[in-house]
Amino acid sequence: MKMILYLIISYLCGAIPFSYIIVKKFKNIDIRQYGSKNPGATNVFRSVSKPLGILTFLLDCLKGFIPVYFAYLISSSFYFVLAVALVTLFGHIFTVFLNFKGGKGVAVGCGIFLALNPLATIICLLVFIVVVALSKYVSLGSICAAIMLPVNLFFLKAGHEIIIFSILIVTVVIIRHIENIKRIVAGTENKISFGKKDLIK
Numbered sequence: 001m002k003m004i005l006y007l008i009i010s011y012l013c014g015a016i017p018f019s020y021i022i023v024k025k026f027k028n029i030d031i032r033q034y035g036s037k038n039p040g041a042t043n044v045f046r047s048v049s050k051p052l053g054i055l056t057f058l059l060d061c062l063k064g065f066i067p068v069y070f071a072y073l074i075s076s077s078f079y080f081v082l083a084v085a086l087v088t089l090f091g092h093i094f095t096v097f098l099n100f101k102g103g104k105g106v107a108v109g110c111g112i113f114l115a116l117n118p119l120a121t122i123i124c125l126l127v128f129i130v131v132v133a134l135s136k137y138v139s140l141g142s143i144c145a146a147i148m149l150p151v152n153l154f155f156l157k158a159g160h161e162i163i164i165f166s167i168l169i170v171t172v173v174i175i176r177h178i179e180n181i182k183r184i185v186a187g188t189e190n191k192i193s194f195g196k197k198d199l200i201k
């Protein structure tokens with residue numbers, strides 16, 4: 001019963017729509033009506049405000065990290081920890097608070113794997129930063145970082161369970177970015193500019 005309750009709490013934690021809450025609080029607008037209309041940190045950063053986008057990313061990352069980190073205190077089963085990670089991610093992607101239409105899972109996935117394997121995740125973050133700096137495509141950076149995750153885990157000799165789990169998460173992230181991939185190929189994907197001020201006052 002305790003484990004089931006924790007899974008429910010983990011889903012609800014992942015479901016907290018920080019992008020919507022933050023933009024509504026500071027700009028009094030609905031993030032789902034701007035930019036890509038995706039309620040995620042990237043859209044906040046690119047379409048509304050860079051500081052608010054960074055804040056959203058950090059909070060989304062934290063809501064992925066906390067349930068997984070404390071799951072080890074609930075059960076010694078690593079499979080339970082992975083189940084917590086999965087429902088937390090799905091809470092973000094299919095949030096009950098926004099009619100089950102949430103973000104793409106990158107920031108939350110980052111938080112989840114910071115709890116599961118910090119070193120592999122930090123390497124992925126570095127890959128993300130380099131790719132975004134060179135291409136100005138956040139989506140491309142997210143995809144490349146996600147693909148590198150199971151590779152990193154393999155070379156770091158992580159367990160088979162977490163490697164297989166990471167492949168599942170990577171698949172979800174890539175599926176969520178299919179439209180971005182099409183736009184990158186077509187050359188119509190929006191790039192970010194670090195020099196612009198807030199687009200919405």
